[in-house]
Amino acid sequence: MFEYLPIAPPDSILGLSDAFAKDPRPGKINLTVGVYKTEEGSTPILATVKKAEIKLLNTENTKGYMPIEGHLEYLKAVVGLVFSDQLDHGRVAAAQTPGGTGALRVGADMVAKHFPGTRIWLSNPTWANHGSIFQAAGLDTPVYKYLSADKTSLDFSGMVENLERDGRPGDLVCLHACCHNPTGIDPSLEQWAQISDLFAKKKMIPFVDFAYQGFGDGLMEDAKPLYSLLAKNPEVIVCSSFSKNFGLYSERVGAVMLVSADASRTEAALSQIRQAIRCNYSNPPRHGASTVAIILNDATLRAEWNAEVDAMRNRISQMRSMFIDGMKKTGIDRDFSFLQRQKGMFSYSGLNSMQADWLKNERGIYIVGTGRINVAGMAPQTMETLCQSIADCIKATT
Ligand SMILES: Cc1ncc(COP(=O)(O)O)c(C=O)c1O
Secondary structure, eight states: GGGOOOOOOHHHHHHHHHHHHHOOOOEEEEEOSSSSOOOOOOOOHHHHHHHHHHHHHOOOOOOOOOOOOOOOHHHHHHHHHHTTTSSGGGGGEEEEEEHHHHHHHHHHHHHHSSTTTTBEEEESSOOOHHHHHHHHHHHHHHHHHOOOOSSBBBOHHHHHHHHHHHOOOOOOOESSSSOOOOOOOOHHHHHHHHHHHHHHHHOOEEEEEETTSSSSSSSTGGGGHHHHHHHOOEEEEEEEEOTTTTGGGHHHHHOEEEEEESSGEEEEEEEHHHHHTTTTSOOOOOOHHHHHHHHTTTHHHHHHHHHHHHHHHHHHHHHHHHHHHHHTTTTOOOOHHHHHHOOSSSOOSSOOHHHHIIIIIIHHHHHHHHEEGGGGOOOHOOOOOOOOHHHHHHHOOO
């Protein structure tokens, strides 16, 4: 049977990372990867994570199965982190999932089973995995406009017109709460309020992917779009990932949270989430969630963690400024200041696939063919080389 299996197309971004690893050039720069990097180019374990793990090692006394919905203290702390005092936490059915990806899939499976034929609108563009996850669960994935023609800002009127005209009651709409991947372009709070009104009017349900809390403007500030949605919409699905803000990529820590109109619906919602999990991976892994629970439930560690998240965000923001200044200094006739308005690790640079190839082949600089760059892959010591190479590339290709 297996001899009939064709080879699946490779993941384009991981393929570039492989090519980068094999590239022998000493000055090579990788701006393709989806993880945070320090100035030195490493993805270290956060100091608070190390401290929590030591505590865990000394106190953990079982590796027995977790409840299907996961670590209960973790879930309580996560619901607090995400929703703060913006709603009655009794309205939230929450389950721990393997990363944000697991949360998206469990949420989608639950919806697809009980509401077959449901559609979920995706921004164009969106994180490459969104389409695959939702389609694998059996949902249809129409797309709404998101990016302006010059690829540097939000096409807000296009987005609203699209959803207003073609959205139907009961449709889900996938939204990035902050730090839109791949563009780095987020709606303003005023625009979020309009989006929220639109969904309430159309009876469409926000499905919020919250993978970068803390990487935009701050841990609390980044939740404001979600609160704006909650203010007008009684039902919301939220998928959190703690891969980025805790640096726990490989521990697979996330949560799916279903907000119902009132607390009387929560038990049924949770029972259905449990069913979706049971027939998938049965119950979640313990280690990452225990680590997060220790940090969020200890005032000192939590404050230290907040500072670590602030430091990651500030480094990214500094790299944006440094890059814009560096590009100005090259004298090239192209303004990159739009990058300062974008949030999070990723940005659309405005470079095209031919230019991405040129940079890779001529200079050993790796960016995604769509022009997406990981700003966290930049560093002060390589900034001049990077900017000069991009300027040379623009001159050579336009
Ligand atoms: C927009 C978005 N959603 C979800 C995820 C999934 O994160 P995780 O690694 O926790 O599964 C990512 C990771 O890159 C992402 O960029």
